[in-house]
Amino acid sequence: MIPYNKVQNNLVIEVIDEIASAIRLVTGVEKAVLHEPMIGQVEMDAVHHCIFGGFVSSVGPAITQFENMLCDYTGAEHAVAVVNGTAGLHLMLMASGIGSNSEVLVPALTFVASGNAILQANAMPHFVDSSPADLGIDVAKLDGYLADISEMRDGCCWNVKTGRVISHVMPVHVFGHIGNVEGLKALAERYNIQIVEDSAEALGSWKGGRHAGLFGTCGAVSFNGNKIVTTGGGGAILTDDANLATRIRVLATTAKRDHPFLYWHDSLGFNYRMPALNAAFGVAQMARLDAMLEAKSRLRIAYQDAYSTARYTAFFAGPGNCQANHWLNAIQLDQSLSQHRDAILHGLNERGYGCRPVWNLLSELPHFRDCPSMSVDQAMDLASRLINIPSSAMLASDLVG
Numbered sequence: 001m002i003p004y005n006k007v008q009n010n011l012v013i014e015v016i017d018e019i020a021s022a023i024r025l026v027t028g029v030e031k032a033v034l035h036e037p038m039i040g041q042v043e044m045d046a047v048h049h050c051i052f053g054g055f056v057s058s059v060g061p062a063i064t065q066f067e068n069m070l071c072d073y074t075g076a077e078h079a080v081a082v083v084n085g086t087a088g089l090h091l092m093l094m095a096s097g098i099g100s101n102s103e104v105l106v107p108a109l110t111f112v113a114s115g116n117a118i119l120q121a122n123a124m125p126h127f128v129d130s131s132p133a134d135l136g137i138d139v140a141k142l143d144g145y146l147a148d149i150s151e152m153r154d155g156c157c158w159n160v161k162t163g164r165v166i167s168h169v170m171p172v173h174v175f176g177h178i179g180n181v182e183g184l185k186a187l188a189e190r191y192n193i194q195i196v197e198d199s200a201e202a203l204g205s206w207k208g209g210r211h212a213g214l215f216g217t218c219g220a221v222s223f224n225g226n227k228i229v230t231t232g233g234g235g236a237i238l239t240d241d242a243n244l245a246t247r248i249r250v251l252a253t254t255a256k257r258d259h260p261f262l263y264w265h266d267s268l269g270f271n272y273r274m275p276a277l278n279a280a281f282g283v284a285q286m287a288r289l290d291a292m293l294e295a296k297s298r299l300r301i302a303y304q305d306a307y308s309t310a311r312y313t314a315f316f317a318g319p320g321n322c323q324a325n326h327w328l329n330a331i332q333l334d335q336s337l338s339q340h341r342d343a344i345l346h347g348l349n350e351r352g353y354g355c356r357p358v359w360n361l362l363s364e365l366p367h368f369r370d371c372p373s374m375s376v377d378q379a380m381d382l383a384s385r386l387i388n389i390p391s392s393a394m395l396a397s398d399l400v401g
């Protein structure tokens, strides 16, 4: 990558012009951040009501109401609201039988929280490659890889190279696109590997009539301020498994046994329950979800159209066989431009458009350097060329034409 302050050649300026013109054409605005939440009077009223209702902390009607709304919307049998998506990922792993000799297959192309949660659970991330078509796990490549590096013993998938058990796989629904979950399910069943989904970005994404997070054992969504629905900070675990939901609730509540006044804690637990204030905010936000999804769909169509004639960039449309929430829109630079990515991003941000690269691969970060990894050449290529463009739902209300 060439340092961005060293490159201002004509080609880079042309590319910046091309990307910025399409953003301006679609949104009609001269400045736009990457993503901003839609917050108004309903959220203020909900929080006000919660404050004066007397329950502001980790119990109260707002939490139950928020969890019920999540179940109604997603079709999950159970939803457990927690302090953030990362805590949700950590809890899913802790409650689903992770051990210190476990490896968790996880894409290298994801937000750092996916890998951090695995380390927090005392397990080992094992990085896998991503599919350029949907940004999810490349299942065919993983299939060949597992045949090479693993053997089945006592019903478990052993990594013969590390001597650990590959017990879990954590697919990530990047930008809300759902990848090859059917293929992953079949593969995971063959190797007796549990699927726990990082659905942090995928509230409102569906495939084959199922909501993200419900393809495996459980999935965690995030309600961080930059997500499609926010609670300020927050997350939730979705699952159809009643026993798992109970274990998650207990672990999220310091593993305290339910009792009106005694403090008995069965095991190491965590203080991860979502406060009622955040849940009240979330109840108001959930009422906006359909409108947000509709706005994001319009924005995606307009961007796709605007970039259809672009010379240096292609709109990332996603797999087409899922109903994505289109949380963040992305474009891909031509391969020959990847070395100029940061110069292009610098120029776009200087012009007022909040554009971002996708993440650095986790396998390149210092604290994951010793983790096992398959070759992640596709993820590397994607990371060098993907750029997120302004995607706030309110940009759709200003759509030109």
Ligand SMILES: Cc1ncc(COP(=O)(O)O)c(C=O)c1O
Pocket: 084, 085, 086, 087, 110, 111, 113, 114, 172, 198, 200, 201, 221, 222, 223, 224, 234, 235
């Ligand atoms: C893919 C992914 N995983 C996990 C998280 C963590 O969620 P949170 O920020 O709520 O902890 C995020 C977002 O922030 C994310 O984008």
